[in-house]
Amino acid sequence: MDLAQSSVEEWLDSHPDDMQDYFLRHADVTLVNKWLVAHGFNQLPDFPAPIRNSSLTNLRYTYSFSNESSNPSSPVDTRCNDSGFFDSSRHQRSNSKKHLRHDYARSKKRNIFRTYEPNGGESTLESRRNSLKEMRQFRSLPPTSVNLLSMLIQSKVRLPRYPSKDIDHKRELKETNEKEFFLEIVKDISNELDLKSLSAKIVANVSCMLDADKVSLYLIEGKAAGKQVLVSKIFDLHAGTSIFPSCTGDIRVPWGQGIIGHVAETGETVNLKDAMKDPRYNDELGKITGYQTETLLCMPIRNADNEIVGVAQALNNNKEEGFTQEDEKMLATYLTFCGIGIHNAQIFDAYSKEYDRNRALLEVVHDLFTEQTSVDHVVLKIMQRAQSLLKCERCSLLLKDKESNSENAFDKIFDLAYPMKNGHSGNSDRDSSLRVTSKIAELVLLTGETINITDASQDPRIEHEDETVKGIRTRSVLCKPVRNRHFQIIGVAQVINRIDGLPFDDHDDLLFEAFAIFCGLGINNCQLYEQVSLAAARQAVALEVLSYHASVPQEEVLKLKEKKLPDIQELKIMEFTFNDFSLDNDQMMQASVIMFNDLGLSKKFRIEYETLCRWLLTVRKNYRNVAYHNWRHAFNVCQVMFTILKHCQCKNYLTDNETLALTVACLCHDLDHRGTNNAFQQKSSSALSQLYGTSATLEHHHFNHAIMILNSGGTNLFGNLGSEDFSEVTKLLKQAILATDLSLHIQLRSKFFAMVDSGQKVFDDRESKEIVRSVMMTTCDIAAITKPWEVQRKVSELVITEFFDQGDKEKHELNIQPQACMDRDRQDEIAKLQLAWIDGICLPLYKSLVQLDSAFQPMLDGLLDNRSRWERLDAERLSKHAILETGV
Numbered sequence: 001m002d003l004a005q006s007s008v009e010e011w012l013d014s015h016p017d018d019m020q021d022y023f024l025r026h027a028d029v030t031l032v033n034k035w036l037v038a039h040g041f042n043q044l045p046d047f048p049a050p051i052r053n054s055s056l057t058n059l060r061y062t063y064s065f066s067n068e069s070s071n072p073s074s075p076v077d078t079r080c081n082d083s084g085f086f087d088s089s090r091h092q093r094s095n096s097k098k099h100l101r102h103d104y105a106r107s108k109k110r111n112i113f114r115t116y117e118p119n120g121g122e123s124t125l126e127s128r129r130n131s132l133k134e135m136r137q138f139r140s141l142p143p144t145s146v147n148l149l150s151m152l153i154q155s156k157v158r159l160p161r162y163p164s165k166d167i168d169h170k171r172e173l174k175e176t177n178e179k180e181f182f183l184e185i186v187k188d189i190s191n192e193l194d195l196k197s198l199s200a201k202i203v204a205n206v207s208c209m210l211d212a213d214k215v216s217l218y219l220i221e222g223k224a225a226g227k228q229v230l231v232s233k234i235f236d237l238h239a240g241t242s243i244f245p246s247c248t249g250d251i252r253v254p255w256g257q258g259i260i261g262h263v264a265e266t267g268e269t270v271n272l273k274d275a276m277k278d279p280r281y282n283d284e285l286g287k288i289t290g291y292q293t294e295t296l297l298c299m300p301i302r303n304a305d306n307e308i309v310g311v312a313q314a315l316n317n318n319k320e321e322g323f324t325q326e327d328e329k330m331l332a333t334y335l336t337f338c339g340i341g342i343h344n345a346q347i348f349d350a351y352s353k354e355y356d357r358n359r360a361l362l363e364v365v366h367d368l369f370t371e372q373t374s375v376d377h378v379v380l381k382i383m384q385r386a387q388s389l390l391k392c393e394r395c396s397l398l399l400k401d402k403e404s405n406s407e408n409a410f411d412k413i414f415d416l417a418y419p420m421k422n423g424h425s426g427n428s429d430r431d432s433s434l435r436v437t438s439k440i441a442e443l444v445l446l447t448g449e450t451i452n453i454t455d456a457s458q459d460p461r462i463e464h465e466d467e468t469v470k471g472i473r474t475r476s477v478l479c480k481p482v483r484n485r486h487f488q489i490i491g492v493a494q495v496i497n498r499i500d501g502l503p504f505d506d507h508d509d510l511l512f513e514a515f516a517i518f519c520g521l522g523i524n525n526c527q528l529y530e531q532v533s534l535a536a537a538r539q540a541v542a543l544e545v546l547s548y549h550a551s552v553p554q555e556e557v558l559k560l561k562e563k564k565l566p567d568i569q570e571l572k573i574m575e576f577t578f579n580d581f582s583l584d585n586d587q588m589m590q591a592s593v594i595m596f597n598d599l600g601l602s603k604k605f606r607i608e609y610e611t612l613c614r615w616l617l618t619v620r621k622n623y624r625n626v627a628y629h630n631w632r633h634a635f636n637v638c639q640v641m642f643t644i645l646k647h648c649q650c651k652n653y654l655t656d657n658e659t660l661a662l663t664v665a666c667l668c669h670d671l672d673h674r675g676t677n678n679a680f681q682q683k684s685s686s687a688l689s690q691l692y693g694t695s696a697t698l699e700h701h702h703f704n705h706a707i708m709i710l711n712s713g714g715t716n717l718f719g720n721l722g723s724e725d726f727s728e729v730t731k732l733l734k735q736a737i738l739a740t741d742l743s744l745h746i747q748l749r750s751k752f753f754a755m756v757d758s759g760q761k762v763f764d765d766r767e768s769k770e771i772v773r774s775v776m777m778t779t780c781d782i783a784a785i786t787k788p789w790e791v792q793r794k795v796s797e798l799v800i801t802e803f804f805d806q807g808d809k810e811k812h813e814l815n816i817q818p819q820a821c822m823d824r825d826r827q828d829e830i831a832k833l834q835l836a837w838i839d840g841i842c843l844p845l846y847k848s849l850v851q852l853d854s855a856f857q858p859m860l861d862g863l864l865d866n867r868s869r870w871e872r873l874d875a876e877r878l879s880k881h882a883i884l885e886t887g888v
């Protein structure tokens with residue numbers, strides 16, 4: 001296959017991992033070195049590098065790019081061109097995707113090679129492969145410096161570590177080849193990011209370089225907070241020491257004190273032949289140890305910005321003339337490199353700490369989300385994390401007593417002692433310990449202000465008498481209020497005694513503040529969870545009780561099941577003129593069964609007879625005993641639907657699923673109606689309006705109630721439907737019940753009228769069918785207006801009774817004036833209101849239906865007859881009114 005070079009390159013660009021793999025498997029050291037040279041890196045140390053020159057000038061030059069980028073160990077962003085000058089243009093990034101791919105691949109490659117450990121335990125190739133694997137875990141991260149830093153912090157990338165040559169080797173080098181020695185000691189510190197190890201290396205190298213008997217290194221701390229102090233990282237390391245001393249307690253020199261303090265403050269070099277004679281010399285340690293200091297060379301260490309970051313002090317070089325000018329020059333040169341190294345290590349150290357803190361805070365957030373069930377668990381977890389991050393002896397949380405008139409301010413106390421203090425847990429001293437700081441905690445609770453006591457021995461608010469208990473000595477206290485989401489103080493959190501003996505600083509304060517906030521949130525979440533769990537349990541019990549009372553006893557089901565069904569003709573349920581009051585409760589049940597059977601629904605949907613009986617009885621039971629919106633109304637609506645389905649054309653356009661949904665919808669469409677309308681739900685902010693919102697509030701409830709009944713034991717009418725039919729019927733059922741909201745009908749009817757006016761007779765598209773089904777529901781729902789006058793008069797009385805009941809509630813409970821049709825004081829206007837009802841809603845609907853299908857004619861006839869009755873009644877009322885007014 002003849003692949004063009006550009007295609008190969010393009011493929012390699014888009015597959016950096018494969019390219020790396022190939023490179024790792026096939027590249028030999030010569031190739032690697034060529035690559036390193038070409039990219040401005042040092043060669044691998046085992047192979048003499050052509051660009052590495054042992055002259056000091058060249059050495060300095062090689063490292064000078066470290067000054068430009070802040071990290072001497074990362075010559076990532078600089079390139080050395082052939083002439084030895086840095087060519088920044090070669091480093092400019094292009095925005096093209098290709099270049100970005102190049103850059104990404106390059107940055108990956110660089111990091112792979114920078115993981116090389118010449119003398120590491122694993123083989124070079126193995127080590128590289130592992131590094132590659134580690135890098136791949138981060139392949140989703142763009143190669144930003146932040147990501148690289150976090151990989152560094154997580155030790156995902158190992159920086160090259162040149163093995164420190166032993167001190168004898170260095171001494172030998174110093175004697176034989178001073179420049180090579182210098183190169184060695186610079187290299188020694190160039191890639192060290194650990195402050196302790198770096199300090200130890202500097203001290204050992206200075207000691208060797210100056211032939212000094214003892215060398216100390218002090219670093220400036222607390223500069224940002226304006227509380228500078230010099231802290232010895234490595235103190236008095238003997239020149240002959242070959243191992244890094246373990247960390248003993250740091251020695252702290254107050255700012256400006258002694259020769260060290262003077263050098264740090266002034267930046268001057270102090271070179272003394274007889275240190276003891278200098279008044280600034282503090283020989284406290286000499287007095288204790290008997291060590292005699294004679295010659296002394298003390299010099300500031302500066303970073304790349306020329307700021308003093310520390311002080312190096314060398315003692316006793318055992319030369320008559322003391323430390324020479326040459327020594328001073330050499331030390332100054334070396335300390336230039338050291339300053340940069342220290343600065344970088346300090347930045348790295350600060351980032352690592354920040355990273356640890358952020359990770360700990362993230363872990364707390366994680367705890368908050370995973371553990372919300374118990375206050376105790378959440379608080380203990382947060383406190384454990386606070387204690388381990390702040391590294392303190394005690395961490396306590398004191399929760400406020402809700403009955404604040406009790407003697408103690410706190411009723412719940414969580415206390416964590418540092419696990420191993422003097423070999424045992426401090427928990428036994430808990431009460432005494434808490435007593436010591438009780439005044440502080442109470443004060444914070446009272447004022448809501450943080451208290452940070454840096455020297456407890458001087459603070460009168462500490463109960464020192466209680467400290468007599470063995471093992472307690474309060475040095476410092478940081479105490480903060482804990483608040484709930486309403487910002488009310490619910491307790492206080494306190495930490496006592498930093499393990500390192502220092503007082504809590506601003507950083508601790510900030511960190512502890514976050515923990516106090518998390519504690520408040522955690523407690524709040526748990527309390528909310530407890531409340532919700534309690535409410536859910538209460539609701540479950542209520543549901544159990546309700547469902548028991550809403551279900552039908554088996555005897556009733558069997559009674560209906562076993563009763564012989566009457567003849568359909570006998571019940572007259574197939575007529576538009578059906579009398580809504582002609583059947584008693586049992587007959588209505590039987591008539592319902594007959595309708596299901598007659599429509600073929602029981603057979604088609606394999607509805608078991610007993611299930612149908614139980615479902616019907618349950619539906620009936622779930623109607624309330626209100627004047628109009630009761631079971632009888634539901635039955636009557638269903639009867640009209642049955643009649644339409646039997647006599648009108650629309651039956652021919654409906655599927656079995658639609659017929660089933662419409663029949664079930666009629667019986668369920670007003671389930672659990674409370675005798676008040678949607679507007680009332682909204683005006684009274686009822687639970688229903690809160691649950692379902694303000695659109696079709698009741699209708700949503702009726703539908704949900706229907707589903708609840710279908711889901712309760714032995715009443716699943718749709719139990720034998722396939723899943724597709726089941727979801728379709730459920731969807732149709734919902735549409736049909738929601739359609740009984742009159743305001744939805746008003747929005748929809750114009751479409752229906754337009755369809756009918758256009759002469760459309762067949763409705764087989766989805767939208768038209770939905771419109772027709774919805775209109776059919778309203779047609780049945782308000783069909784009482786089309787019934788024989790005696791039926792209409794009786795039904796309208798029931799409607800009006802309910803209206804007036806609602807009106808009374810509005811007047812007396814909500815203090816609002818009801819609508820005219822609901823105002824009992826305007827009952828003489830009923831005929832007028834019924835005429836408005838007929839003309840506004842009913843007449844347009846039934847006229848249109850007749851236009852569509854003449855089978856609806858009996859309904860329109862009944863309506864028109866009732867209209868003339870209401871008209872007559874209204875006329876009578878008007879004439880009575882006129883007589884009353886005129887007296888004629």
Ligand SMILES: Nc1nc2c(ncn2[C@@H]2O[C@H](COP(=O)(O)O)[C@@H](O)[C@H]2O)c(=O)[nH]1
Pocket residue numbers: 629669670677740741742781782784785795796799821833834837
């Ligand atoms: N003024 C009248 N309004 C009536 C009458 N019959 C019914 N209605 C109204 O229609 C809705 C129907 O919806 P529903 O699902 O609640 O039954 C009903 O609420 C009444 O507002 C009537 O004779 N006069």
Ligand SMILES: [Zn+2]
Pocket residue numbers: 633637669670740781
């Ligand atoms: Zn209704």
